[in-house]
Amino acid sequence: MSKCVGCGATLQIESPDMIGYTKSLEHLLCERCFRIKHYSDYKIVIKTNNDFIPILNKIAVTSSLVVLVVDLFHIPRTLEALKQYLPNDVILVLTKRDLLPKSVYDVKLEEYFKRYSLNIVDTIIISSMKNYHFDLLIDKIRQYQKDKNVYVVGFTNAGKSTMINRLLYNYGSTNPVITTSFLPTTTIDTIEIALDDDLTLIDTPGLLEEGNIINYINPDFIKEIMPQKEIRPITYQIKEPQTILSQDLFRIDCYDENSLTFYMSNQLSLTRTFKKIDSPSKLSPHHLKVGDNMDIVISGLGFIKVVKKGVFDIYTLKDVDVYVRDALI
Ligand SMILES: Nc1nc2c(ncn2[C@@H]2O[C@H](COP(=O)(O)OP(=O)(O)OP(=O)(O)O)[C@@H](O)[C@H]2O)c(=O)[nH]1
Ligand SMILES: [Mg+2]
Known part of the structure; x- marks a missing residue:
């Protein structure tokens, strides 16, 4: 069974309304990813955390390094709950730095996250949009990786796939391939991205948060309420x-x-x-x-x-x- 390179869903030709649908199994992308990439035509996929927790359970039985991606603008209230699923070492990556005012000190933001009891071996602040701190990020990943595989986890929309695409663009030999979007549940299943012989990044679908406003408004409006550039407080x-x-x-x-x-x-x-x-x-x-x-x-x-x-x-x-x-x- 081949998987869509954009979202990780298993490709299928039987049901147009189900995830992974494609007109031909020769295609690399499912229809949904194709439409997001080429026409910015977004379709929300409804999933629950019951679909995603088994993925975390599989990571937990490995001793691989986890990169936990957190959106600085939207820190999930239940972030700490991840600890119960993941005993692995964690690099905490605080992303979308470009959205917060430049005047805020990075060290202050890093300090704030010391309150979370996760197995954090290191913390780094990045922006995938601005390519900020990526040399540092790749160095840290290589420094702390336990084996070839490094899992990228977090809540939906945190910016996991965008970060992996940026790493692939900067340090890999192929172009970015993973589908990203402002809607929840863009990545459907794990996607393995081999950066080189020593490092494979594994993208995962993000956990969902019930109380997030994006669950209750229509997609056109989501775009409006999600900040695109530095916030002017x-x-x-x-x-x-x-x-x-x-x-x-x-x-x-x-x-x-x-x-x-x-x-x-x-x-x-x-x-x-x-x-x-x-x-x-x-x-x-x-x-x-x-x-x-x-x-x-x-x-x-x-x-x-x-x-x-x-x-x-x-x-x-x-x-x-x-x-x-x-x-x-
Ligand atoms: N401003 C800004 N936006 C970002 C950054 N990284 C990602 N985004 C945006 O955040 C949204 C979600 O990005 P994705 O990479 O699809 O998020 P994800 O964590 O893979 O989401 P799921 O696949 O649903 O779990 C997209 O609209 C991205 O353009 C960043 O560094 N800065
Ligand atoms: Mg994703």
């Missing part, structure tokens, strides 16, 4: 009760003096109003007590840095995870 000094809102996506009601900085896609427009407005009927409420220097995270949409402790009422789409964490920046 917007700060509001709060002196009197007010509401800040963005389209039909979220709203935050503030009551006391504070300073709030929004880290979200530059394409989202924020509006502030001092009028008392009714609770939105289509959005779900969250009443949050926030301490000094914390972030309010709206999963997948971004985060709001709060300087002083206070209470807030936040409304966003149903089933989207809203929570508080120590401030990242």
Whole structure:
């Protein structure tokens, strides 16, 4: 059985609606990958973590090095849960550095991740978009690899496949082949990429997060809320009760003096109003007590840095995870 070189799905010619469909088994790409690559025509594949956890279990019985890729803009709330599946040594790769303001120090970001109890042997900050720190990354992979195979794992959309394509482009002898997209579950099954005789990178499908907003909005809109370039944070000094809102996506009601900085896609427009407005009927409420220097995270949409402790009422789409964490920046 041959596999699609773009997403790892087993190629099949029987069912056009199922993954791995191709018109001819001679093709290298399945129809879905072909359409993503050539027409930017995206199709969401519905999977659950039950499809992906067996892959982690297979990695766990090896002693191979794992490269855990984390999107700096969207740090999964359940990141630490990965530890229960993976006893392997881990290089923590913090990617999409280009999305966070340049003024933030890398060391501060690295320091933040010391709180996670994973088997981290080293941490590195990269940007696949800007080719940032790739020489360092390949050196570290070669330094810590236990055998030929190095598994690349993480949550969906973290940027695993984009990173492997960049490594292949920089240090391999063939062109990037793996399909990447802004939609969840782009990679369907493991894909082995031999960089040279000593190193094979194995791409894996990302774990899904139930509370991520990308599960609840339509694909065209996902593009709009996912930042494409460096975020320009917007700060509001709060002196009197007010509401800040963005389209039909979220709203935050503030009551006391504070300073709030929004880290979200530059394409989202924020509006502030001092009028008392009714609770939105289509959005779900969250009443949050926030301490000094914390972030309010709206999963997948971004985060709001709060300087002083206070209470807030936040409304966003149903089933989207809203929570508080120590401030990242
Ligand atoms: N700004 C920026 N975007 C990135 C970077 N790396 C990846 N992306 C974008 O992030 C999105 C997801 O990238 P993928 O490489 O498909 O993510 P993945 O982790 O392989 O996702 P799955 O296959 O679904 O598990 C795409 O829109 C990429 O263009 C980066 O360094 N900077
Ligand atoms: Mg992928």
